[in-house]
Amino acid sequence: VQRRTRQRETILACFLEEDRPLSPREAHALAAASLPALGIATVYRAINGFLAEGLLSPVVVGGATCYERADKAPHHHFFCQTCHQTTCLDACSIEAPKLVPEGYRVQGHELTVTGTCPACHQREAQVGP
Amino acid sequence: VQRRTRQRETILACFLEEDRPLSPREAHALAAASLPALGIATVYRAINGFLAEGLLSPVVVGGATCYERADKAPHHHFFCQTCHQTTCLDACSIEAPKLVPEGYRVQGHELTVTGTCPACHQREAQVGP
DNA sequence: ATCGGTGCAAAGGGTTTGCAGGGTA
């Protein structure tokens, strides 16, 4: 029974609007723009609450745990190793059960492509290799 | 210029013998069987050294950073959400560049299938759902 | 005899928890 508070609404709105995986730190920074006194602990508690309600899903990218809105079709992620931002890719087209041997029960899968995004790629080209 | 010490040899042997991703904690537990006084800091330093030498590769599975021997062909992983152990799957058959839009530069990718391994699957069946 | 490696303990970063006060229902 979660209550509607300004903090929770603001935090959830960040995830819905950004529409990409955010780390707790990022979410806190974004939400703190409207709520300067927002504590990081509140962000963690809100995230864990939203996870329990099925509003957010965890995503592990680049060694960090991030969270994204859970109402999207299954998809994969691109992690830019320059700006460390993660973007969502198109719908998933992988049949995970075909990848595992007999006897394993498949529940889901996660695919992350690593590289540089167009913005960083371009930035590097200007400065040189 | 890394020296050959009993600690480093034991730690590396764990990764080579297990042939699956190990967390620093797991590696420490395994190596401490032969070296009771082994400190966890030594494990972390050894792992970082082996990473620099290209003997180990990092793998992020189930939210934890693990490491595995780097001399294997590109492959993916299966993470058992019951016993939290990770096993290696067959060689990779995914063409990552086809998954990203124009403008992105692909450097690599990582795929983890989640579920329950045969051992845990069986154990659950005995106890009931 | 060097000089890197090791173990211990302390420091750091990220996440969770305890507590008193405030806001939602």
Place this chain on the structure above:
DNA sequence: TACCCTGCAAACCCTTTGCACCGAT
């Protein structure tokens, strides 16, 4: 009014670092 939520601070992992001693070369 009752009780959850919030902010702050302390507590907890996990990982790295400082330091004196040990050991490989």
